[in-house]
Amino acid sequence: MYRFAINNPIAVLMFFIALVIFGTFSIFSMPINLYPKVDIPLIKITTTANGDLKFIESKITKEIENAISDVQGIKNINSTSYNNFSISVVEFELGKNLEVAANDIRDKLNTINLPAKPTLEKISPDAGSIVSLFLSSKDHLKLMRKIDNDIKPFLQKISGVGTINDIAFLKPQVQIKLLPNALQKYHINALDVAKIIQSHNFKQYLGEFENSKDNFTIKGYFEAQNLKELENIRIFSGIFLKDIANISYGLENQKQFAMLDTKDGVLLELNKISGYNSLKVIENIKNSLKTLQTIAGNEVEIKIVYDKSQNILKHINQVIFDMIFGVILTLLIVYVFLRNISATILAFIVLPTSIISSFFLINLLGYDINRLTIIALTLSIGIFIDDAIVIIESIAKKAKTLPPLQASFEGIKEIGFSVLSISAVLLCVFIPIAYMNSVPGLFFNVLATSVASGVIISYLVSVFLIPTLSARFLNTSESTFYKKxxxxxxxxxxxxxxxxxxxxxxxxxxxxxxxxxxxxxxxxxxxxxxxxxxxxEDSEIQVLLESKNDLSLEAMKEKSLKVYEYIKQDPSVAYAYLLIGYNDAKEIKKAKIYVKLKPLNERKFRQPKLISLFQEKLNSYEDLKIKVLELPKIEGAGIEDPVQIQILGDDLKSIKEAIDRMKEVFSKHEGFVAIDDNEGDLKEEIAININREKAAKLGINPQELAYVLAYSFGNLSVGNMDYKNFKDEIILSFDEAFKQNPTSLELIELKNHNNESIKLASIASFSYKKDLSLINRHNKTTSIKLTSSIENISLGEVRKIFESNLAYILGKNNLSFAYxxxxxxxxxxxxxxxxxxxxxxxxxxxxxxxxxxxxxxxxxxxxxxxxxxxxxxxxxxxxxxxxxxxxxxxxxxxxxxxxxxxxxxxxxxxxxxxxxxxxxxxxxxxxxxxxxxxxxxxxxxxxxxxxxxxxxxxxxxxxxxxxxxxxxxxxxxxxxxxxxxxxxxxxxxxxxxxxxxxxxxxxx
Known part of the structure; x- marks a missing residue:
């Protein structure tokens, strides 16, 4: 084997040139990402239905959990129930095919009857957000139409772009705002108006016309074609819709808000398709921006406010620089010890050959280029050159008494067994990592594969190429430096x-x-x-805000903008944007500020220190719970706070008490920052209690009462209107001024079977109370999750503190916990x-x-x-x-x-x-x-x-x-x-x- 290599230099040289070519091709064709592909299979089940919190939990959330719990491969089910809304996130074991998982879930959901049809969304952390665009315009209605009809469809056609999240996008609609005084004057209510509009504005299949030659479908198109036709819908003799309502084009009720600098607008988060090259997709997006601006028009301003490629390239380039610097230092050491230029050059050949060729094997095994790949190869520089050094030194000793070719053969023969043993030991260390089926295992696997690939290549280079070249180019004469x-x-x-x-x-x-x-x-x-x-240090952080009480959007804006303005004025901040109601449930009480920091050389403090300073300053905002965090390293997995501990049980009161005890324990130790939980605050509500006896005497149907109130305050749809290729929903509700005062409820008029008008206040009483805003569940058990940031304390210490106080925290109740x-x-x-x-x-x-x-x-x-x-x-x-x-x-x-x-x-x-x-x-x-x-x-x-x-x-x-x-x-x-x-x-x-x-x- 050694003899063949030494005697056939051209064949050996061609083999390694081929490896370098394949390695170079792999480098330019492999996906480049910041971290290894962490594909945690997640399915999100979302169900929207009319109902209070307990109805949603019992009739939707629990039914879904029971139906899907026996699907193979499920690791965790985390659910949250809100009023009118349910979300269940199903986490599968690593390796579960996401398509198969989605089909399994869908099959199980088809076996149960739910009040509303759930929607499924496949979530892959590898398919996270890579670019965010902020769009603003003076004309908000035109902006929303442009986004819905032109901008989003164009962006989704870009190669590699997957789903697009639109935060603060408002759906255009036709708004019919009822005038309370006019309704009272004519003794009609919102339900009456809704029925009249629906009877005048609809599209319907009416049958078929067939003869011996032809067959025609008959359809009735009775929808209004413009606002004027809507306005002229007859309510009763001499009275039209325009007499009792203001009708206009508008935007849906705002539950989200986005702001950049002083402009409000819409944030589009562009997610890549799993497996695509992040840098290539981002490049495709940037190259399409000029065309996008043309499509959007000059009145729409488009800015890139988040660009993941900056962070990826910054980290990758830093590690590459460290690698190159390490190679230079390594060669200096080799020269100092060998004191022979030809030997040093021969040793150097191992490094680029091994590093570049390693990418061929890494690519062959299905991995991408990421930070850990390059770190692994950087850490392995010494390993790659190690074998070559030992072999060159052995050959050099033999060359003092033997001819060059014979010296090469005897040198590698003497040391070859040791080199094989060393390489075998290195590979043995990494073999067990292949059996790690976990998220950390994915990180371990990438590093192990990279090093193992390099070890294999460097062994081949050292035992075949180095002796071949040494036999012809190694100069064993002693230099002046050597002698001295x-x-x-x-x-x-x-x-x-x-x-x-x-x-x-x-x-x-x-x-x-x-x-x-x-x-x-x-x-x-x-x-x-x-x-x-x-x-x-990523030069970007996020600030999470949550109001301690339920607020209107305007009130939340006022509070959030104070924090936003403070952050923007900090000399370390390049820019920031604010999002309110950014989560799936569009909770107005929650806001997020993305903060882009200036380059490291333009600011005084590094990112971890800035997080600490911001947190300290923002703790003074007593009416807001504020957390300052780094951006999630694994997107889509719901991991923002480093400390997350769930308390599980059947009794919500006992769980709350355990959470309070845990907060007490943690607050006694330094290092815990912004301790919080996801219990959800009590939400204020107006309870309407009907006097059934009075209602029955007056002929009031409770179900009709509910419909009257829903059409008055619920912004319900009463049909559609096609206008200039736009299909807008027609939304009916009372005028906003009337809806701002809760006492307006007393003025609502109802109709009995005799068509007599009766005030709601005469058959119902009103009371104010607070109820839960949400209920969390973990693996079919009620739960509350405690979260916290940490400073100058490790997660290992957090676990010690928690577990040493576990008996006190859980108490004597039948509670459990989950990390x-x-x-x-x-x-x-x-x-x-x-x-x-x-x-x-x-x-x-x-x-x-x-x-x-x-x-x-x-x-x-x-x-x-x-x-x-x-x-x-x-x-x-x-x-x-x-x-x-x-x-x-x-x-x-x-x-x-x-x-x-x-x-x-x-x-x-x-x-x-x-x-x-x-x-x-x-x-x-x-x-x-x-x-x-x-x-x-x-x-x-x-x-x-x-x-x-x-x-x-x-x-x-x-x-x-x-x-x-x-x-x-x-x-x-x-x-x-x-x-x-x-x-x-x-x-x-x-x-x-x-x-x-x-x-x-x-x-x-």
Whole structure:
């Protein structure tokens, strides 16, 4: 194999050129996103029906939950019931096909009878918002028509654009505003008017006309064609609709509001189709803006207010810069150790070849290019060059006494087994990650796949291309720099030799001392915080506002605008826009402010600090509950607050009491910010209680009474009107001035069977009361969710505080709890990490035992792993960082890295012992012969990650701790491995020999 490569240089060169070409093609064809594709299968079931909260919960929400609960693959069902509205979000296990899931849900819903037909929406976090457009115009009616008929259809035709959310869009309609005085004058009510309009304005199938030749359908088109025809509908003799109502074109009742700077308008959130390249879709949208402006007209102003590509490119470019800088530093280290330009160039060839070719394998496995992909390859630079360094050094030694081709063959032959062992160990670490079926597992998988792809390519480059090129281009003559600096390396060799003699002479003491040091480092683990993902510098934040009481839209505008103006004036803010009633239920009491921060070099504070400062300042707004948060990292999954804990039970009062106790516990600890819950405040309502005896005597039908009130105050449709290709609903209600005063109810007139007018006040009483505005349920059980931001405290500490007070919080009631969001992911992260490490170590042992035909040597090699973990813990602790998903992935990578030093030592020492050399001499020989290679590869790895560790650019909050963990792990592992492994080898060698005698016999 090696011989073939060295003897056939053109074939080998063509093979690797082909890999680079395929890798380059993959880079330009793969989707580019910020994070790996996190496709949590979600189905949202929305049902709108007339009914109060308890009716909606019992007759819709619970019925839906019971019907779908046995659908295969459901993980969670989260439902919220409102007045007239129900939402159920069904979360499936990862891997469930969204189309199949939707069909399963639809089939189950078809088996039940509901008051209204539910609608299903498939939600994919990968299909999140990528661009937001703000549209404004002086003529709001024309703007809404343009959006509905021209702008949205045009945008949805752009390649890669999926659903479009329109916030503050108001549907054009024909409005009939009844005049109360006129109705009283003529003794008619809203129901009378509705019936008359419907009898004059309709379209109906009337039958068929058929003869021996033809067949015609007969349809009656009796709809009004313009406002004048509506106005002239006859109410009764001499009285027309225009005499009792104002009729005009208008916009539906406003329940949402959007503002940018001082202009109100409509926000269009453009979501991409899952699987599409985010950057390409955004580019398509931007390229279409000129055409869109032409379609919209000059009177419509269009601005891009959110552009996800800015954040993606900022993070990706930062990591690429760190990668390139790391490559440069790595080459400097290699040159300092080798002091040979030709050898350094040969080592350098491995890096671009491995990095570029890795994308071919990554693409082949179905992954995209994202931040973690590039971070993984950056962290692996040292691994990629490691094999090449060892092989070049081995070939260079042989070249001093052998011809070039023979030297290459003998050099790779001597070290090839070690290189194979190192690569096998690295791959073993990542194999278990493939079995992680969870959200954290998706992150682990991407990083593992990227590194494994690079390891495979770098191994092939190192054992085939490097010997082939070395045989022809490696110059082994000693440079002036080499001659002048060699004495330093000789001194280093002598120092290590003396130190190793002392360690071997006192091996028991040294091993015990090492155990104490590692134990102390391990003891730091409980003191290190644990998070899922860190808060990072994205130059954008969101401010969530909620009124403590139900308000009108105008009142909520007034309160929100004060906060909005304060935020806009901050010197760190580039711009911001305000949304009121932005959620599915269009709750006016809730608002959101998107804040785009100025570039980092133009402001004083980083994003996490600004979040803290804004939160502190905005806490002074006592009539609003305000949270300042980073934007969700996983869109569509409902994860905004890092802390989300649900209390579940059958008694709502007991749940509320438990939530209050949890708030009490959390408020006693520093670090909890903006503690809140999703219980929903009590909503004020006017209760109409009918006196049934009086109503019966006067001949009043309660159902007709309800219809009269619904048409008076409910903005109900009484038909449609086609006008200039627009099909507008006709909405009937009382004039707005009449609807503003609750006492207007008393003036409503009803009709009995004798057509006599009777005042509502004569048969009904009115009372004011407060009732629940919503009811939440989790997995068919009533729930309330507590949410909180955190500052200077980790999610791991939050869990400790909660679980240590669990008995007090839940009390003696039959209550339970469930973690949501990042707290839920934390379990998957830890269990996935422990599973990967445990199974990885078992696989490493199996591979090494097979390769070395020994049961003891693998254990000696694997001692480097706990040594590395101790160093990683120490590094994370002293730098004030936390364990997180990123850091744990880095530690898995570290475990694969550190075994190489021990393998290099053990491999040489074992061979010398087999040749008959004494154990101590074999260890001294192995240490001296491999010291420079070990130090060179370790320093190469460390320096390749220094830019990532020291960078303060975009995403450093997540990138830096990863690099720090690996750097400190490499330092501790290398320093101790150079001494501990020889000591353990000497201590266990005799035992290894004795065990081998048991199972080794002569071969057949």
């Amino acid at each position: 600096s060699e004495f330093l390396f000789i001194k280093l060799d002598l120092f290590y030799e003396k130190l190793l003699y002392k360690v071997l002479a006192n091996k028991i003491k040294f091993i015990l001392s090492t155990l104490i040091i590692i134990t102390l480092c391990f003891s730091l683990t409980p003191k290190i915080g644990l998070d899922f993902l860190p808060i990072e 949501s969001g990042f707290l839920d992911f934390l379990d998957d992260t830890i269990s996935g990490f422990l599973f990967s490490i445990s199974l990885g170590m078992i696989l490493i042992y199996l591979i090494l035992a097979s390769l070395y035909s020994s049961l003891i040597l693998p254990l000696i090699i694997m001692i480097s792993m706990p040594l590395a973990f101790g160093g990683a813990c120490f590094g994370i602790f002293i730098t004030g960082n936390h364990f997180s998903l990123f850091v744990l992935v880095a530690i898995i990578l570290l475990f694969g890295m550190v075994g190489k030093n021990a393998i290099l030592l053990v491999d040489v020492a074992n061979k010398k012992c087999d040749e008959g050399m004494e154990v101590e001499k074999a260890l001294i020989y192995a240490g001296k012969s491999r010291l420079r290679a070990i130090l060179m590869t370790t320093f190469a790895m460390i320096f390749s990650m220094l830019p990532l560790a020291l960078s303060k650019g975009s995403g450093f909050e997540g990138n830096s701790p990863m690099a720090i963990a690996i750097i400190f792990g490499l330092i501790s592992s290398t320093l101790l491995t150079l001494l501990v492994v020889p000591a353990l080898f000497k201590f266990a060698h005799n035992l290894d020999v004795k065990i081998k005698k048991i199972y080794q016999r002569e071969k057949i």
